[in-house]
Amino acid sequence: MDGETIMTQAKLIDGNAFSANLREEITARVHEIRDFHHVTPGLAVVLVGEDPASQVYVRNKNKRAAECGMKSFEHVLPADTSEHHLLNLIEGLNDDPEVHGILVQLPLPKHIDAQKVIETIRPDKDVDGFHPWNVGMLASGGIGMIPCTPLGSLMMLRDHLGPLTGLKAIVVGRSNIVGKPMAHLLIRESCTVTIAHSQTRDLPAEVRAADIVVAAVGRPEMIRGDWIKPGATVIDVGINRIGLPDGKSKLVGDVKFDEAVKVAGAITPVPGGVGPMTIACLLRNTLTAAARLHRLDIPEANPWN
Numbered sequence: 001m002d003g004e005t006i007m008t009q010a011k012l013i014d015g016n017a018f019s020a021n022l023r024e025e026i027t028a029r030v031h032e033i034r035d036f037h038h039v040t041p042g043l044a045v046v047l048v049g050e051d052p053a054s055q056v057y058v059r060n061k062n063k064r065a066a067e068c069g070m071k072s073f074e075h076v077l078p079a080d081t082s083e084h085h086l087l088n089l090i091e092g093l094n095d096d097p098e099v100h101g102i103l104v105q106l107p108l109p110k111h112i113d114a115q116k117v118i119e120t121i122r123p124d125k126d127v128d129g130f131h132p133w134n135v136g137m138l139a140s141g142g143i144g145m146i147p148c149t150p151l152g153s154l155m156m157l158r159d160h161l162g163p164l165t166g167l168k169a170i171v172v173g174r175s176n177i178v179g180k181p182m183a184h185l186l187i188r189e190s191c192t193v194t195i196a197h198s199q200t201r202d203l204p205a206e207v208r209a210a211d212i213v214v215a216a217v218g219r220p221e222m223i224r225g226d227w228i229k230p231g232a233t234v235i236d237v238g239i240n241r242i243g244l245p246d247g248k249s250k251l252v253g254d255v256k257f258d259e260a261v262k263v264a265g266a267i268t269p270v271p272g273g274v275g276p277m278t279i280a281c282l283l284r285n286t287l288t289a290a291a292r293l294h295r296l297d298i299p300e301a302n303p304w305n
């Protein structure tokens with residue numbers, strides 16, 4: 001150190017390690033309910049079309065479910081599958097007693113109405129937490145299913161910060177999948193929450209006021225280091241693939257990591273931050289769904305707190 005500039009370095013919040021621990025706990029619980037209650041949680045994952053990224057996510061979901069001792073049912077349908085056919089498949093899964101969790105990988109092909117598909121999934125099997133019933137439960141403080149990415153983000157925040165009561169949080173992005181549920185979760189934690197979006201005036205000033213920054217805008221490296229309040233905790237939900245001058249590509253978040261890591265108190269990297277938690281929380285939601293459907297008295301059947 002030269003004695004003049006003291007460079008701080010944020011703590012890295014390791015989503016790979018966190019998700020591995022969570023999956024270990026889930027595995028133990030799956031074995032317990034299989035041995036003592038003769039219930040094996042089952043997850044059905046539906047993919048329509050051949051999007052390469054979606055194929056990877058679906059393969060990982062099934063692989064991770066099987067590793068935890070769950071049953072996994074994979075339904076891969078061609079891109080030209082009719083909406084009618086997809087809805088029939090979901091109704092079959094709704095009625096299948098071996099299936100406790102149903103997930104339809106997004107995005108869906110344009111000719112299919114994604115909202116209609118989401119609304120066809122039984123709310124108590126909706127392990128993505130996207131059904132309006134679950135959305136309403138989260139917003140009104142009831143017991144529903146919490147969307148996986150916000151749940152994983154909150155678990156990491158609580159692990160790093162302890163109780164979040166009274167902290168100022170900003171959620172940048174207002175999507176139904178991440179921004180809005182994240183804001184509701186943070187309100188439930190007694191944070192003071194700002195939801196920012198593309199029309200927000202003076203976004204840097206809004207971000208600078210926050211103790212917790214959740215970046216979920218889907219714009220590569222938009223949030224700069226000098227927007228971050230020193231010591232703040234930064235959760236970067238963005239996963240953006242950008243081209244490099246040498247023709248290769250790399251994954252970056254919504255936060256300019258090299259800058260933010262020098263200012264923040266803690267930050268999630270991309271990759272290896274929030275992403276792995278999304279799949280671990282999907283498995284946790286599947287365990288939760290199985291426990292609730294069979295009225296098992298295990299902690300995972302209760303609201304996450």
Ligand SMILES: Nc1nc2c(c(=O)[nH]1)N[C@@H](CN(C=O)c1ccc(C(=O)N[C@@H](CCC(=O)O)C(=O)O)cc1)CN2
Pocket residue numbers: 057103104105106107128148149239251270271272273274275276277278279
């Ligand atoms: N029905 C759903 N569709 C989609 C969801 C979802 O939660 N439910 N989320 C995303 C995709 N997704 C899971 O489905 C997902 C994306 C990324 C990761 C992840 O672990 N990413 C890695 C990097 C991966 C890479 O190298 O490309 C990381 O961040 O470390 C997990 C799950 C959209 N669709």
Ligand SMILES: [Mg+2]
Pocket residue numbers: 108109110111112113114
């Ligand atoms: Mg559509």
